[in-house]
Amino acid sequence: MSQENIAVEQVTAKKKSSIKTKVQRFGTALSGMIMPNISAIIAWGFLTALFMVPGGWFPNSHIAELINPMLHYLLPLLIGYVGGRMVDDERGAVIGAIATTGVIVGAKVPMFLGAMIMGPFGGWCIKKFDQLFLDKIKAGFEMIYKNFSAGIIGMILAIIGQSIVNPLVVGGSNLAAKGVAWIISVHLLPLANIFIEPAKVLFLNNAVGNGILVPLGIQQAGQLGKSILFLLESNPGPGLGILLAFCLYGKGSSKSSAPGSVIIHFLGGVHEIYFPYILMKPVLIIPAILAGVSGTFTFQLLGAGLKAAASPGSIIAILLMTPKGGYVANISGVLIATVVSFVFSALILKHDKSMDDDLETKQEQVQQMKAEAKGLKTAASSAAFSDKINQIIFACDAGMGSSAMGASLLRDKLKKAGITNIPVTNVAVRDLKPEPNLLVVTQKELTDRAIEKTPDATHVSVGNFMNSPRYDEIVQMLQEDMSKSDLNETNSKVDKSVSALFSDIDFSRVHEVSFVCEPQNIGSTTMAANLFNSELKKVEINLVAKQVTLEEVQDSPEQLLITTISLEKKLRNQVSKAQIIAVDNLLNNEDLQKLILYLK
């Protein structure tokens, strides 16, 4: 089901601003929250259809205890969690769930709508908060910052949810209920479906059905032996038509999941299963309304009705509750609603342009990917990219070590350069997710995998995470200071002016170079010799310097001994034939760089 999530992000990445895409984005976002949770809705739906007391096929009051908590707590919390995750990953997810709790508590209706508001809102809050503060946190305090900021924001959001959003949603569903009640009172029954269908899709079906229609229906049935009001909300026709249209003309996961949903919806009576399909494509509410209206109109025309409430709204329950002689009327109403809904939904789905859009975006992506791959080989630098990047992620194999260190270094460099608005984080490559305006830094070996995961991002490949010159390039690019020239100057220009240090050295007899140290400095001296050797290799000098301690020094004319000033006296006392150069510091020493030119 992650397809939907990705789709959302791709759409955001494109930043198109037409109303059509905005509506589409909204729809994908809504269904992105619902689709991953379909299995939970099905679990609840089966429990309800099978064990509800009364009305289930095998009523069982013990198992039925599960129904309400699942509907009122589990499902909204899951939706809020996924909604938060869509905006800001795990962190957003947790905040989303906390915020959703606020709207759940005290509400009598299942708070799906509230969850769909509070989940993403919670994720958005923490994301904005992190953007403002995360990079200002001192190293070592990230954990405490993260936990407490999320905790405090979560608390505030839960209170906001409880005191502000909850009453709004409850008010909204009351309004829908009042609308239905009013329409019934003025005897324009078919028009009631204009309220009922949208209310159903927002998971207020039980509020409308059990809250208004069933009580009124029971009154009517008491007098007439049957009531049409029982059919208004429980008519499976509108949903069935939409699902059938998806079976034939849907695409991707919506198409492949539709046949199963048909069975759950039509035979199981769990209408909730088709709501996400409408949320995915909100314009489908129109076929649903038209179908509801024509279904109810048919019911009215043919004098249909049920003996009692058909709950859940399965075709089987409806037939069981149909009074003798009412079958034709009831079945016709369902059938007509199905046909109307199917025809209009199919028209909408068939002429749906977003399929072409998807194709277009795919093609764009491929092109971008190609361009990116080319850019990689030349250099990661392009003048245009600096204003696009608003997030940098280091990715490594396990997300444990190297990437974390690289991220720390770049964060530090950015801070020193005065760039504080770009967060630098690290993850394992497999956890990379496409996000807009992202810069991904990986080791050479993993760059391909990273490009696979995030084709739209800018990729920088580094040889090693610790001292890559790329970091300075990134900082520079972000500073929009494109004077790259000074980068290359640092170690190449060494003037050949005669250094006093080397004036009395006879380079012609040098065949061996040793770095001399005391036993407690073996480590640093090994490193100095190694760095010296790699410099030698760069200019193709066939000499290998080695590290020796004072006791190991060989005194021969072809030896060039390099040591520190503090050790020079001791060494000179010890040797007579070897030549000696003493410097104050063996590592990163300019004099030693010059020495290389002499050795050549």
Add this chain to the structure above:
Amino acid sequence: MELTKNMIMLNQHYDIKEDAIRAAGKLLVDNGCVEPDYVDAMLKRNEDVSTYIGNFIAIPHGTGEAKKYIKKTGISLIQIPKGVEFSEDKSSSKLATIVFGIAALNNEHLDVLSQIALFCNKVENVAKLADAQTEQEVIDLLKEVA
């Protein structure tokens, strides 16, 4: 979490990088951070993608799948004054004088790692670590940056 004395081994000598990685892993095992299987994962990970990160530092750690062998977060340090070669090809040298063994759960190690990274960014600082004569000296050096 922080680096402790019993997680540090000074003045070691290894001919091949695998031995250095094993030693770093063994410290993690001995201190109850990981199960012995984790060490194999460290070796494997280094074969897939070198854990040498430059500046004479290697940070062997397990693969993502090996997280199940981790009992608690821990970082070990092996000092190898004479260095051990992490490079596969002869033409370029990847000599490591300091090897950090890493086992991490829930990102608890990030602050220590961040310290290490900032400190070891300067090769002079790595030199100080490579020359350190006591465990306390190592700990104090890494604390400096905090």
